[in-house]
Amino acid sequence: MRQNAADKAFDIVNYTLLTIVLIAVMYPLVFVVSASFSNPERVLNGEVWLLPKQLTMLGYQKVFQNKDILTGYGNTILYTVAGTAVNLAMTVAAAYPLSRRDFKGKKAIMLFMVFTMFFNGGLVPTYLLIKQLHMIDTFWVMIVPNAVAVWNIIIMRTFFQQSIPGEMQEAAAIDGCSNTQILLRIVLPLSLPILAVMVLFYSVGHWNAYFNALIYLTDRAKYPLQLILREILIQNQMNEMNNLTEESYASQVMNAETIKYAVIIIANLPVLLLYPLLQRYFVKGMLIGAIKG
């Protein structure tokens, strides 16, 4: 019976700790949502703790009036859609041959790709290459240098090997199917779940990326949303700390304050909407990858 008392104590401690973790993770997110619907003055005065105070949509209105944000949003959508399409095509093009047992040279090719996961030329040689290719400040620089990720090729290859019977492909070959037909008519239709995983992996990556844009883009008209967000959320905040004495300080802060919570919500809206889907497929994808790392 002592066992039961100990079990109970364990459960109490366990549930309490998990609840604390849950609150710690969720609270900042809930706060941002509440603050985005509140009167910015109330937020600034520290009156908003959990629920919105003086409900207003002002922040959202200002976000939609901001040209930079709208252009950035459009650019990000463009980069995400085009980038993901290229990623998907390239990943299939690499993963399918590598999954075939009768594909000679697959080991060498795999090694050739995996090596780049552990060793690369580094930032500067890559930058010089992009410069030489005249890709700086072009649309392509946001797509091509990240055309495919080795890790995703491995995940996809593992899926092809494990979930699509080799016998089925051999039978199709005997019936006169070419390799392209086998891929298009048999393998891909059976791989919709993994294709969904890949679309989600890649598109979330494109949506959230800012590094390539920071390095390779100088034309503001091409900036993705994340770089605009960086200006609003981080650079403004830095100025705020440095220019405490300036006269325009108050109005500047108010403006940034009004917009900053709403812009986070707007920026993450697609991810938020897709979240239930993302969650399920992402976990699936992670686990396929984990089996054979």
Add this chain to the structure above:
Amino acid sequence: MKPYLKNYELYLLISPVIAYFVIFNYLPMYGVQIAFKNFIATKGIWDSPWVGMKHFDRFFDSYYFWRLIKNTLGIGVYLLAAGFPIPILLALMLNEVRRKFFSRFVQTLTYAPHFLSTVVVVGMLFFFLSPQNGLVNNVIRLFGGDPVLFMTEPSWFKSVYVLSEVWQQMGWSSIIYLAALAAIDPQLHEAATMDGASRLQRIRHINLPGIMPTVVILLILNTGSILGIGFEKIYLMQNDLNMESSDVIATYVYRSGILDAQYSFSAAVGLFNSVVSFVLLLSVNFIARRTGDNSLW
């Protein structure tokens, strides 16, 4: 010859991918030689004059060298120490929850921050930690304390970086351990319960050994990437005031290479970093292979 001919379509299919890796991964590796040269743009990579280890010597002798090593290693080790065990603990705890609804609920919500972009997370850090009106400092003031300059005080930089990283990734990183736990044979638990093992004992003697292979592999990978800690977040959190503890190799390479256009010098710094990381990965893997049966190779 036959299999090559029969599968010519497959080679055709994979050729653009190989071309991609040659151009965007192997060409820059060829370009690494500028680390040993004085790169002159008009002469190109090949014709620029060799200067041997000059750039490396300059880096090793520079005022920044030890600061960069200290910060890069410091943040990497701190992150490993906090960021590695916490997801394991979380998974072990979630695994003990009998109400599936609750465990699902906690999982779903703790994964959420993983999907936020780095820019948004750092932006949120600035709101919450602002000395004028940030929530954390409001609480500190409420208890009569003085506001803390979390984002500009060098001594706070590493903790803010690591804790926010843990906040963002702990749920997501626990997935893999939860999967490993789910694969443990329930009969082991039944037998242990019959023998009178308590829950803590079962966690210690069944669950922990059960997920050990996964733990070791991830530990190897994480240790190997200690020096490769992300540029993205550190760069966003960095400012003139906290430079002393926030400047790492990656941000230094960016500054001297891209902003100041000292191509050869920063290529040397970058190369130094890659080589040390690679050696680190190999040695951790070697130690793991010697001491147990789990390793990458």
